[in-house]
Amino acid sequence: MPRKILHLDLDAFYCAVEENADPSLRGLPFAVGGRPEGRGVVASCSYAARQYGVRSAMPMSQAVRACPGLIIRPANFKAYGETSRQVMTRLHDLTPDVEQISIDEAFLDVTMLRDPAEQIARQLQALINSELSLPCSLGVASNKLVAKIANNIGKERAGKGAPPNAVLVVSPGEEAAFLAPLPVRELWGVGPKTAERLLTMGIRTIGDIAAQPEARLTQLFGKHGAEMALRARGIDERRVETEDETKSISKETTFARDVRDGEQLKRVMRGMADEVGQRLRAEGLHGSTVKIKLRWSDFTTLTRQVTLPQPTQHNDVIYHAACDLFDKTWAAGRPVRLIGVGVSGFGEAAVQRTLWEDEAQADAQQGKLEATLDDLQSRFGRGMIKRGSALEED
Ligand SMILES: [Mg+2]
Numbered sequence: 181m182p183r184k185i186l187h188l189d190l191d192a193f194y195c196a197v198e199e200n201a202d203p204s205l206r207g208l209p210f211a212v213g214g215r216p217e218g219r220g221v222v223a224s225c226s227y228a229a230r231q232y233g234v235r236s237a238m239p240m241s242q243a244v245r246a247c248p249g250l251i252i253r254p255a256n257f258k259a260y261g262e263t264s265r266q267v268m269t270r271l272h273d274l275t276p277d278v279e280q281i282s283i284d285e286a287f288l289d290v291t292m293l294r295d296p297a298e299q300i301a302r303q304l305q306a307l308i309n310s311e312l313s314l315p316c317s318l319g320v321a322s323n324k325l326v327a328k329i330a331n332n333i334g335k336e337r338a339g340k341g342a343p344p345n346a347v348l349v350v351s352p353g354e355e356a357a358f359l360a361p362l363p364v365r366e367l368w369g370v371g372p373k374t375a376e377r378l379l380t381m382g383i384r385t386i387g388d389i390a391a392q393p394e395a396r397l398t399q400l401f402g403k404h405g406a407e408m409a410l411r412a413r414g415i416d417e418r419r420v421e422t423e424d425e426t427k428s429i430s431k432e433t434t435f436a437r438d439v440r441d442g443e444q445l446k447r448v449m450r451g452m453a454d455e456v457g458q459r460l461r462a463e464g465l466h467g468s469t470v471k472i473k474l475r476w477s478d479f480t481t482l483t484r485q486v487t488l489p490q491p492t493q494h495n496d497v498i499y500h501a502a503c504d505l506f507d508k509t510w511a512a513g514r515p516v517r518l519i520g521v522g523v524s525g526f527g528e529a530a531v532q533r534t535l536w537e538d539e540a541q542a543d544a545q546q547g548k549l550e551a552t553l554d555d556l557q558s559r560f561g562r563g564m565i566k567r568g569s570a571l572e573e574d
Contacts, residue, residue, distance in 0.1 A: 182352035184297035184320070185420065186288040187327035188304070190267065191315040191335070191343035193284035194224035197263050198253050200313050207342075209234070210251035214478035216240040223255050223480050227342050237480070255479050266312055274304060279420045287324050289420035298349045305347060315343035321350040325416035329359065329366050355414025360387030367411055369404065386412050429459050430471070430522025438477045438515035445516055449502050452521040457495035460523060466491035467523035470501035474509060475518035484509050487525070498523055 190196065194212040199205045209229035214220020220240040232247035244250050264283045271278045277289035290300050301318040308316050317338075319331030327350075334348030350358045364370050364378050367386055377400070383389055389397070389412035397405030410416070431452040439445055449472070460467060471485040484505045492498065502521045510516070 181291070182322040183289060183291045184293070184300070185322065185324055185327045186290060186297065186301050186304070187319040187321075187324065187331045188271070188286050188288065189317050189331055189335075190284035190308075191317055191345060192224055192226060193264075193314070194255065194260055195226045196314050196343070197256070197259055199226075201256075201259065205251065205253075208251060209247050209249070210253060211240065211243055212253050212255050213240050213243075213480070214254075215252065216244045218478070220252075220478045221476070221480055223478070227340065231341050257479065263312070263314070267308060267314065267316075270304070270307060270311070274300070277420050277422060279422065287327065287420045298347065301347050301349070305345065309345065315345040317344050317346040319348055319350075321355065322352045323355070323414070323416040324418055324420065325368060325411055326350050326355045326358065326414050328368075329362070332366065333362070356387075356390060356412075359412065359414050360385060360390065362386050364389060367408070369408065369411070374401070427526070428469075428471070428522045428524030429456050429463070429465070429467070430473075430520055430524075431455050432473055432518060432520030432522075434475075434518045435516070438517050439519075440513050440515045442510065442512060445506070445510070445519055446503060448519055449506065449521055450499055452519075453499035453502055454495045456521055456523055457493060457498055460493035465526045466493045467526050468492075469523065469525035470498055470505070471520075471522045471524065472502050472505045472509070473518065473520035473522070474506075474516055477515040477517050479517070481518070482509070491525070492523075 195205075195210065198210070198212060205226070207228055209226060209232060211222045211225040211229055211234060213223040216239075222234060222236050222238045222240055222243050224236055225234045225243070229243070229247055229250060232250075234243045234247050234250065238246075240252065244252075260283060267284075268278065268280055268286065271286055271288055275288055275290055275293065277292075279287040281287065290297060293300055295303075297320045301320045305316055305318055308314050317331055317335050319327040319329065319334060321327040321330050330348045330350045331346075334346035335344040337348070338344030338346045359366075362385060363375075364383060364386055365372075365375050367389070370378070378384075378389070383392070389408060392409070394406060394409040397409050399405070401408060433448055433452065439448075468488050468491040469485050470488065471483055473481065473483045475481040486501050486505055488497065488501060498521065
């Protein structure tokens with residue numbers, strides 16, 4: 181039996197909250213974010229502003245040039261968080277199978293509900309529209325991948341200048357046909373570099389990927405290629421993961437003053453990776469996903485994550501993965517207000533590890549050192565033992 185998966189995304193969420201607080205903003209070009217004379221960026225912009233080419237993540241100074249007279253509102257994260265919780269409560273009223281992806285985005289598995297998926301999606305949208313006065317869009321499909329892409333496309337197809345409030349349904353069996361004409365960039369895991377490589381091979385659409393022999397994709401992109409082949413055919417078995425399952429262990433630090441020194445930021449990450457590793461070992465957990473969180477001086481926040489070839493609980497593995505993500509994300513000198521490192525995706529590691537003799541041995545040695553450090557730290561407190569690289573941390 182095909183599953184019924186919804187992907188819900190609130191339309192220009194921060195702006196919608198601002199409009200509810202101040203209805204005089206409705207229909208006007210405005211943006212939420214930092215001041216243009218500082219180095220503020222656009223955190224969210226109204227659909228009227230988008231008509232002028234204003235986009236989120238754009239420097240506010242550029243947004244104001246594109247749209248003279250643009251109204252700017254400072255971000256009010258407390259209000260956004262509160263409103264987000266109200267939305268998530270509505271989702272949980274419908275089904276316990278809710279996976280919140282971000283402040284304004286979630287997957288729902290409604291397979292167990294009797295009504296057709298499209299009807300459930302439209303009722304949920306109507307409820308959020310009427311009870312919370314928030315526009316929202318939904319993608320409906322038999323899996324997460326296609327539901328998410330359906331939502332993107334549904335929003336794109338909606339009229340511009342106003343919130344899309346779209347619903348796009350991809351019926352079971354139609355997944356591959358729906359994806360086929362779309363550009364490769366719509367597919368998860370296809371970043372600009374991969375897209376460029378595909379283009380040099382004459383591969384432009386997801387259908388072009390699906391038409392490739394899987395062996396060729398594997399040859400070119402390794403394990404990622406095999407996954408790409410499946411996704412291009414609209415196949416995605418991942419479950420909607422409820423909160424208990426997405427449990428993660430993480431550590432974050434807000435700086436009293438923004439930090440723009442890469443070495444210093446890495447020392448802080450080193451310390452956080454050590455603490456996360458220590459907690460993983462204390463709880464007997466191995467995680468396969470390493471995540472970093474960065475908040476810029478204008479309060480825009482982003483997270484980046486990577487899936488490791490095998491689950492880990494080791495400080496160094498966590499640290500190096502976090503650094504890779506950081507190097508890919510951070511433009512040298514950009515001031516950072518908050519930084520965080522986390523690990524999630526806990527699974528059975530022991531069995532997998534024995535398949536990798538060398539690494540198992542390296543792990544064992546690493547494990548011994550870390551166990552000793554953990555022990556010392558628990559006896560003498562965290563301040564006592566610090567790695568060389570973390571010494572200059574306060
Ligand atoms: Mg949104």
